[in-house]
Amino acid sequence: MTPKLTNDSLEPSGVTTGSPGPTEPIEVKFDAAPGEQKPTDRISIRDVAKEAGVSVATVSMVLNENPRISRATHIRVQRVIDNMGYRPNRLAQSLSSRFTQVLAVMLPPLRHAFADAYFGEILSGISDRAGKLGHKLLIEQAKPQYIKEGKHIELYERRFVDGVLCVGFNEKHTFLTDLRQYPMILVDNRFGDGMLDYVHCDYRLGAKQAMNCLLQLGHRNIGMIYAAPESPTARDVLEVYSTELRNAGINPKESWLADGCFTDEGGAAAAHLLTTRDKDITALLCGNDKMALGAIRYLVEHGHKVPQDISVVGFDDIQHLAYANPSLTTVHLPLYELGVAACERLVSRIRGKVDRISDVLPTHLVLRESTSIVRTR
Amino acid sequence: MTPKLTNDSLEPSGVTTGSPGPTEPIEVKFDAAPGEQKPTDRISIRDVAKEAGVSVATVSMVLNENPRISRATHIRVQRVIDNMGYRPNRLAQSLSSRFTQVLAVMLPPLRHAFADAYFGEILSGISDRAGKLGHKLLIEQAKPQYIKEGKHIELYERRFVDGVLCVGFNEKHTFLTDLRQYPMILVDNRFGDGMLDYVHCDYRLGAKQAMNCLLQLGHRNIGMIYAAPESPTARDVLEVYSTELRNAGINPKESWLADGCFTDEGGAAAAHLLTTRDKDITALLCGNDKMALGAIRYLVEHGHKVPQDISVVGFDDIQHLAYANPSLTTVHLPLYELGVAACERLVSRIRGKVDRISDVLPTHLVLRESTSIVRTR
DNA sequence: CTGAAAGCGCTTACAG
DNA sequence: CTGAAAGCGCTTACAG
Numbered sequence: 001m002t003p004k005l006t007n008d009s010l011e012p013s014g015v016t017t018g019s020p021g022p023t024e025p026i027e028v029k030f031d032a033a034p035g036e037q038k039p040t041d042r043i044s045i046r047d048v049a050k051e052a053g054v055s056v057a058t059v060s061m062v063l064n065e066n067p068r069i070s071r072a073t074h075i076r077v078q079r080v081i082d083n084m085g086y087r088p089n090r091l092a093q094s095l096s097s098r099f100t101q102v103l104a105v106m107l108p109p110l111r112h113a114f115a116d117a118y119f120g121e122i123l124s125g126i127s128d129r130a131g132k133l134g135h136k137l138l139i140e141q142a143k144p145q146y147i148k149e150g151k152h153i154e155l156y157e158r159r160f161v162d163g164v165l166c167v168g169f170n171e172k173h174t175f176l177t178d179l180r181q182y183p184m185i186l187v188d189n190r191f192g193d194g195m196l197d198y199v200h201c202d203y204r205l206g207a208k209q210a211m212n213c214l215l216q217l218g219h220r221n222i223g224m225i226y227a228a229p230e231s232p233t234a235r236d237v238l239e240v241y242s243t244e245l246r247n248a249g250i251n252p253k254e255s256w257l258a259d260g261c262f263t264d265e266g267g268a269a270a271a272h273l274l275t276t277r278d279k280d281i282t283a284l285l286c287g288n289d290k291m292a293l294g295a296i297r298y299l300v301e302h303g304h305k306v307p308q309d310i311s312v313v314g315f316d317d318i319q320h321l322a323y324a325n326p327s328l329t330t331v332h333l334p335l336y337e338l339g340v341a342a343c344e345r346l347v348s349r350i351r352g353k354v355d356r357i358s359d360v361l362p363t364h365l366v367l368r369e370s371t372s373i374v375r376t377r
Numbered sequence: 378m379t380p381k382l383t384n385d386s387l388e389p390s391g392v393t394t395g396s397p398g399p400t401e402p403i404e405v406k407f408d409a410a411p412g413e414q415k416p417t418d419r420i421s422i423r424d425v426a427k428e429a430g431v432s433v434a435t436v437s438m439v440l441n442e443n444p445r446i447s448r449a450t451h452i453r454v455q456r457v458i459d460n461m462g463y464r465p466n467r468l469a470q471s472l473s474s475r476f477t478q479v480l481a482v483m484l485p486p487l488r489h490a491f492a493d494a495y496f497g498e499i500l501s502g503i504s505d506r507a508g509k510l511g512h513k514l515l516i517e518q519a520k521p522q523y524i525k526e527g528k529h530i531e532l533y534e535r536r537f538v539d540g541v542l543c544v545g546f547n548e549k550h551t552f553l554t555d556l557r558q559y560p561m562i563l564v565d566n567r568f569g570d571g572m573l574d575y576v577h578c579d580y581r582l583g584a585k586q587a588m589n590c591l592l593q594l595g596h597r598n599i600g601m602i603y604a605a606p607e608s609p610t611a612r613d614v615l616e617v618y619s620t621e622l623r624n625a626g627i628n629p630k631e632s633w634l635a636d637g638c639f640t641d642e643g644g645a646a647a648a649h650l651l652t653t654r655d656k657d658i659t660a661l662l663c664g665n666d667k668m669a670l671g672a673i674r675y676l677v678e679h680g681h682k683v684p685q686d687i688s689v690v691g692f693d694d695i696q697h698l699a700y701a702n703p704s705l706t707t708v709h710l711p712l713y714e715l716g717v718a719a720c721e722r723l724v725s726r727i728r729g730k731v732d733r734i735s736d737v738l739p740t741h742l743v744l745r746e747s748t749s750i751v752r753t754r
Numbered sequence: 755c756t757g758a759a760a761g762c763g764c765t766t767a768c769a770g
Numbered sequence: 771c772t773g774a775a776a777g778c779g780c781t782t783a784c785a786g
Contacts, residue, residue, distance in 0.1 A: 042534070044763055055773045060765055070771060090535045091477070092763035095468040095778050102515075112696060114504065115497020123491040127518060136537060138479075138513050141504060157419070158467045160513060264697060301702070319489060320641060325678070421779055432757045437781055447755060469779035472762050 043086045052080040063088055094159065103130055103346065104138040104161045106152065108168045113141060117318040118288070118335065122167055122187055125339020133347050135162075147175045156182045162350045165342055170231035183350045185357060187342045188335070189233050197349065197357035199342045203233040203315075206331035206363035207240035210285055210313045213329070213365055215248050218374035219283040219311060222250075225260040225270040225295060227287045234287060237315070241285060256281065260291035267294025275304065282310060282374050289314040289330055296326070296370065307372035317366055326369035334361045420463045429457040440465055471536065480507055480723065481515040481538045483529065485545045490518060494695040495665070495712065499544055499564055502716020510724050512539075524552045533559045539727045542719050547608035560727045562734060564719045565712070566610050574726065574734035576719045580610040580692075583708035583740035584617035587662055587690045590706070590742055592625050595751035596660040596688060599627075602637040602647040602672060604664045611664060614692070618662060633658065637668035644671025652681065659687060659751050666691040669705055673747060684749035694743055703746035711738050 045063075049056045054077060061069045062077040069077075080086075094100045105126060107113040130137050138161060142152065152175060155161050163183035169176055171191035176184075186198035214222055224241050228234045238257075245252045255277045258270035267286060271294070274281055286292035292314030296306050304310050306326055314330035338361055345357045422440075426433040431454060438446045439454040446454075457463075471477045482503060484490040507514050515538060519529065529552060532538050540560035546553055548568035553561075563575035591599055601618050605611045615634075622629045632654045635647035644663060648671070651658055663669035669691030673683050681687050683703055691707035715738055722734045 042763095046763080056764080057766080057774080058772060061772090064765080068771065073771080087531055087534045089472070089763050090537060091468050091472040092778090093765075095466070095472055095780085096763080096765040097778090100468070112494075112497060112501070114500040115492070115494040115696070117489075117492040120489060120492020120497075123516075124489070127491065127516065131518075131520075131523070136515050136517075139500075139504065139516055140513075141508075143508075146508070154464055157464045160467060297702070319492070325674070419779095423779080433780080434758080434782080435756060438756090441781080445755065450755080466779050469762090470781075472764085473779080473781040474762090 109143040121335035122339040125336040129343035199359040201333040203236040207237040209365040211244035223256040223274040223281040227262040264294035267291030268298035271295035271298040289316040311371040329371040486520040498712035499716040502713040506717045506720035576736040578710040580613040584614040586742040588621035600633040600651040604639040641671035644668030645675035648672035648675040666693040666695045688748040706748040
């Protein structure tokens with residue numbers, strides 16, 4: 001835990017002065033630093049104005065590509081800007097303007113939120129699009145203490161960000177309604193009585209695609225490993241699951257349902273529960289890939305062949321799971337595109353271009369090895 | 378791909394005005410919003426000063442807990458601050474002061490950088506500590522275009538951040554030397570001729586622990602799946618691997634080495650190469666857990682029992698891999714603690730308290746099921 | 755111990 | 771089309 005200080009061989013000229021306690025911050029100068037940036041004080045807009053022989057207002061307008069500036073002036077000033085290597089101080093820009101050009105991604109307080117394939121894929125889309133739109137991204141985790149201290153509100157009130165993307169929350173996270181008066185968007189869920197913007201995957205469509213696949217393969221006794229029934233999109237899947245069974249003339253049993261908590265271990269436990277409670281189950285629909293993998297692991301380790309004895313379908317289409325054995329048939333969620341869309345729409349909202357966001361992105365089924373025609377007794 | 382706009386049943390009072398193209402930004406007002414925050418203009422330090430009957434300088438000093446303010450005044454002003462719900466505008470604070478109180482985490486341009494267990498664990502530590510130190514975290518990905526445009530330098534020059542934590546880079550990423558004059562720290566690597574601060578895990582110790590384990594179990598023909606030999610810490614492992622073999626009187630063969638690219642598939646391919654090239658190999662040391670898992674997958678699928686035929690040791694101790702079958706013996710890297718330490722040290726550096734950072738954190742071996750005593754012919 | 759004033763580096767009406 | 775000036779909301783010497 002405690003950092004062990006070492007001066008290993010890479011250290012060239014033992015520049016280790018003992019830290020003399022709190023002192024004045026010191027500008028550390030490196031002796032041998034060829035090609036160093038101009039060590040002069042930072043260039044301000046005033047310096048550029050002087051050099052270009054115009055007012056600071058003009059430089060500002062060139063910077064912001066204000067069309068009121070003549071083409072000739074624009075080019076001339078821009079050249080000076082480039083030559084001087086001037087970079088506007090964005091604190092001053094944001095203080096003067098309405099915008100910070102920063103967004104926050106709010107993650108739930110899960111231990112491994114940053115190492116999660118689902119969040120990661122969404123974050124990837126958000127990050128790429130934010131970059132293209134000229135926005136920076138702050139990452140925040142909604143820990144209890146954080147919420148208690150009102151840090152989520154400070155994000156706006158203290159002008160850290162223009163908007164927040166909320167990933168991985170459901171209606172139980174009531175603190176999110178604190179943000180309803182600010183630009184924010186729920187990513188891959190919906191709730192809040194129409195007061196909160198959202199973008200999510202079409203879980204109903206996905207569930208339909210998965211059930212359609214299993215029913216076509218002749219399965220009738222289909223179990224379901226769900227999770228987080230407090231989440232509207234999770235309920236979508238449950239509902240479609242029941243509806244599709246009924247449409248096929250099958251009466252869904254209570255004993256076909258088990259909660260897998262969205263985790264690998266939960267999926268394994270649920271598979272155990274379902275298969276011991278009801279020996280007739282020939283297929284499992286799982287609310288996400290992690291639970292599907294856990295279920296497969298359990299099944300294989302306990303003498304059920306997948307897919308010969310039991311077919312398994314997941315949800316998410318997490319990367320690197322195609323390599324699992326058997327590889328997983330799953331509903332592909334367009335998570336990257338979801339991140340892109342959420343970011344895009346949130347920025348539009350910030351710029352005042354839309355009132356209310358409620359987008360739904362289509363899914364598709366990826367057929368791999370974990371499903372097959374129903375076993376014959 | 379294209380967002381399909383839907384107005385589903387959650388939408389209450391069809392507030393869907395067609396977006397009329399670019400217009401003036403509009404403050405969207407919600408009709409029914411009980412318990413809404415005071416819709417008055419944001420409170421500034423001046424308002425607080427007036428209300429408390431002191432100068433803005435005094436309020437500022439109370440805010441910053443300047444000891445020059447008397448206890449009585451402090452308490453009185455603080456009460457006014459609390460009552461009014463005043464939150465200082467941090468853009469103004471940062472513009473006036475030397476600091477932004479923001480750090481950036483720089484990630485390499487890998488497709489799944491945000492969904493990576495290794496990065497995620499480090500990020501978790503960084504994030505937690507940054508929060509405690511009152512710093513926000515920006516996430517940046519060093520894509521080629523990003524570097525070309527000098528965005529990494531802008532991070533400082535435009536005053537986005539006070540410092541940058543660089544995770545997952547090696548000496549081939551030469552753009553990092555552009556940052557040597559600013560507060561930055563390499564996380565889990567070291568390079569740059571002693572000009573760059575760093576904190577990394579003790580890969581030499583880890584390699585020693587792994588080799589010690591395998592040698593004690595009687596293994597002599599030990600293969601190694603390495604990756605990124607351009608990385609000094611990766612070379613540490615390779616060196617110790619050779620040294621330990623020699624110390625045990627074994628002459629390491631060239632054919633015992635294969636590059637696994639740090640990926641699952643790479644690990645599988647490397648295992649294939651090694652086991653077909655040299656049938657005598659009884660153990661594999663892998664540069665990370667992903668490659669170890671790939672190797673195990675390959676071995677199991679091709680008739681080698683793990684650990685009975687071949688023992689496998691990984692590096693990282695990624696979460697949820699304890700559930701693999703067989704579970705993985707691996708060198709635990711204190712990645713969370715590494716993130717914490719890096720963040721802590723970087724902030725000290727920013728505050729001018731240290732000159733040069735070069736910390737190394739100890740590892741330990743976690744013995745699980747993928748290793749056993751050497752097979753007898 | 756506290757206040758008045760300058761300044762951080764921009765943008766935005768307002769003139770012309 | 772461009773400039774002078776006010777202002778964004780803080781902090782920091784400088785006085786007293």
